[in-house]
Amino acid sequence: MTPRQANVVVMPSGPISAHWAAASPFAGMDVCRAAGWEVVPGGSRPNFDEDFWDLTGLRDIPKSARSNTQRLDFRGITDPAFRLTAKEYIFALAVPDHELVLALPEAIRTVYKPTSCFNYCVQLVRWLNYLTAQGISDLSEVMQEHCDVYRVMRLERKRTTRGTGPISAGTMMTILQPVRNLAYYRELFTKAAYRPGFVPWPGLPLTKVAGWKYQHGNSEPAVAEEVFQPTVAAALYLTETLGPLVADEFDRLLQAVETRSSSTLRSLSPEISAKFSRVVASYVHRGQPLPELDGRLLTKRIGNGADPDDPLVRLHVSRMINERTNYTSFPYRLVESVRPMLEDAVAKVGIAGAHARDATPIPRYDDQTPVPWTVPLTGQQLRDLAFVVLAACRILVASISGMRASELDELTPLSPQQPVTVSGDTQRFRLTSKLIKGHQLGGVQAEWVVLEPAYRAVQLAARLNQADEEDRVFPMSPTDFLHGRLRDWVNGTDGQRLGLAPIPAGPVNGRMLRRTLALTLAYRPGGLLAAKIHLKHVSVVTTEGYAHKPGGSQGALLASVEKAQEHHHLELTEAAYRDYQDGRMPAGPGARDLIKAFEHIDDLLKDHQSGPAAVLDSDRRLEMLLKQQAKSLHVQAANYCWFRDPSRALCLKLAGTPNATKPLAGMCDSARCPQATHHPCHLPVWENTAASNTVFLDNPRFPKAEKARLKSELERAQQIVNEIITAHTGLGEE
Structure with a gap:
């Protein structure tokens, strides 16, 4: 029943x-x-x-x-x-x-x-x-x-x-x-x-x-490159250069608020008038502008009937009366009794924000020219700037750590662990958080090894957010909202004054940033992330983080990176094969072996007859054959390395590690390695190398000893350029 x-x-x-x-x-x-x-x-x-x-x-x-x-x-x-x-x-x-x-x-x-x-x-x-x-x-x-x-x-x-x-x-x-x-x-x-x-x-x-539509693989799009680059560059600049100065000024603001009493001035007695006159006179004597009212309080004052064109409507009289008395509120109606004195002072020194008036110079982002880190700010403007820096901190950590939004939300002031010194006197920076997705209520403790900028960004966020030990360090705002605030500030007068590149409009959220990191690590090894962060460092640090505690969020991101890398390598191998079919041959010492591999693939496909079913089967067979070839591909900045036989790898011979399972990118000499090939996509790299060496050789002040070395490098670069052009046009085909 x-x-x-x-x-x-x-x-x-x-x-x-x-x-x-x-x-x-x-x-x-x-x-x-x-x-x-x-x-x-x-x-x-x-x-x-x-x-x-x-x-x-x-x-x-x-x-x-x-x-x-x-x-x-x-x-x-x-x-x-x-x-x-x-x-x-x-x-x-x-x-x-x-x-x-x-x-x-x-x-x-x-x-x-x-x-x-x-x-x-x-x-x-x-x-x-x-x-x-x-x-x-x-x-x-x-x-x-x-x-x-x-x-x-x-x-x-x-x-x-x-x-x-x-x-x-x-x-x-x-x-x-x-x-x-x-x-x-x-x-x-x-x-x-x-x-x-x-x-x-x-x-x-x-x-x-x-209406759900299934898609194979990860369907989350990456952030557009034209949006991602200036976003991370701006976030890095704000957290590393501007952020500590903002935090110092914000601390002073909070300390002043804590020590301020709370009482409202009801009338101006002769004694109070005399003290207020001395405050005004001190501003004029120092040549400093009188303090400016916050925007929201200005709106309220005008809403209460104040004239927007009044020269004193923007004046923060309450702040001035508090300098010599215990009163924290100066009703605007009492201004009339001291109007002549205030109008005279405003005419002489003007009105400006009371915070950061002696701003420390910092280098502009674009040309490193020293400029004050900010113009004078009101209290609300300083709070808004602190929030923008908080937004930059979260976006930077999300961009270079691969942490999910729920994991970023679990970061506290206690999350940054003591750095650990490893071999080579380098340090490893770790953040503790919790894995929430896919786990029981409360999550499980986890640890991430991150880059130092991400580590410092969490510390800065905890300071700006005035977080206690168990409080979250980032605000309760979605990433797309935080990115909008950062973009508006960067594209505004403040960001442009500091030389930051404008950020175009485009969607940005936490999942997209995570996907962008995965694809960037998979597609561009050795390249640059934003302006200053080297991908190889990101790859080394994050991979160490995954190895430290496999599974969970770290393992999921690593799997995403490896899957994207496998797909990308297959695309590159297929593109090289299509070039071969069209008569555009690879160049480099390993070109002959790669051509033989492609010829072998052609031989395996010859027995297939024509027809729709046979064509479909042939395409699938081709994909499987190319996948085998793609497994040996390692993408370098200036060449492809087909690492099929470690005993033939020049880098391993030079390093004395013949039993290694991966090539050593730092010791790659693609002009001599029998497993390296050059393709049209590498032509700009070698052309730039040749052009740069030519400029240095033409400089009469360049050391003669270095010129001999550069001359041989120039000859090698130019030879590779000629080989790529010749092979691509089919003139070098035998």
Whole structure:
């Protein structure tokens, strides 16, 4: 006998959910204890019978979880029977190992966390109230037509937060999942359930109903190169050069606020007037502008009737009165009694922000010319600048560490660990955080080995955010919003004054930055990340981080890098093969072996007959053959290394490591290595090398001893240039 069959009671007259909960198999149960959620001492422990589950007292709620997601409110469901069904469904998601839930063959076995329960609770409120609005008083009356109309209605509704575009397929999955899954929990529900055998959208995967389109591999796009480069360059400049100065000034602002008393001046007595006059006179004597009012306070002052054209409307008189008295508020109406004196002072020295008036010079980003790090700032302008630097810190750490958003959210002031000195007197910098995605509530401790700029960015963010030991160091704002603030500042007068390259408009979020790092490491080994960070350093550091604690987020990113690298190498090998087919041959010492390998592939494909099926099979066979060749490809900045036989690798011979499994890029001499080839994509590198050497040789001040070495390098570079051009045009084909 099912719970629904065993608990047939008469509907009570009042809309009190406790009447219904008394018949539920979960009645009286402690939600947190049943779900295994730990509660802090004194924290709330909601009972199943309650229509509002307050989970704010949970111990292990991730820092990324917003406070509203910790409150499951069923009170919005109009029908009390429907309300009980919603609570039973959410309870079953949180406690899938309950004996009654285990008895349901199609129940979800995954343990849902509080944030997921909140999302489905919100969708249940909307779905069940929609049914009530349609005149349905019993869930057994629900028809497929109701589900279809509801789906269309939600699809046509635009998003109301962070944009006005259509609802995504992923969001539709969240909307429609409880609509369908109520059917799978029918036997569990006490008072309201779909009729037996009814399942919304029968025979269709919910992904298809929601409009989800499967894509092979990682479909997350990378940040556009023209957006990524100036973004990371600006973030690095702000955190490394500007950030410490902003933090110093911000500390002084906070200290001044803490020591400031709180009292309002009611009238100007002769004594107070004399003190205020001395303050004004001191500004004039020093030749310093009078302090400027914050923008938001200026707007309020004008809204209260002040004349926008008044020369004193921007004056921060409260700050001035506080310099010699304990008063912190100077009502603007009292300005009239000292107007002549203030207007005279403003005419002589003007008005400007009170902070950072003696700004330390720093080098501009573009030409290294010394300029003050800022113009004078008001208090609010300084706070806004501190937030921009915070945004830069998060974007930089996300860009060069590969940490997920949830893992960045778990960073605290205690996350930067003591640097460890390794061989060569270099240091390794580590950050501790938590892996949240795919783990139980609260996550698991993890450690990342990162570049020093990322390490310092976390320390700077903790300082700017005034974070305590267990507080998060980054603000509760999505990455796309933070990037927008950074872009607006860089493209504005402040960023351009410091010589930063403008950041074009384009989408940027945490997943895209993670994907960009993976693709950059896979596609451009030895290249440059942004302006100053070498990819080889990123690769070494992050790889060490993955090896330190394999699996989890680090392992997932490493797998993404390796998969992207494998795909990229296959593309490069196929491009070289297509060039060979078109008569554009490779150059370099390893060209003959590569051509023989391509000829062997041609021989293996000759037996295939023509026809659509044979062509398809031939294409697949070609891909498999090229994959074998691509496995030996190692991409260098100026050549391809086909590392098939370590005993023939020149770099290993020079290093005395004949048993190594990978080439040594730092010792590559592609002009002499029998496994190196040059292709048209390498032509600009060698042309630039030849041009640079020519410039140095033409310089009469260049040391003669160095000229001999450069002359041989120039000859080698020019020879390679000629070989690439000759082979590419087919003139060198035998």
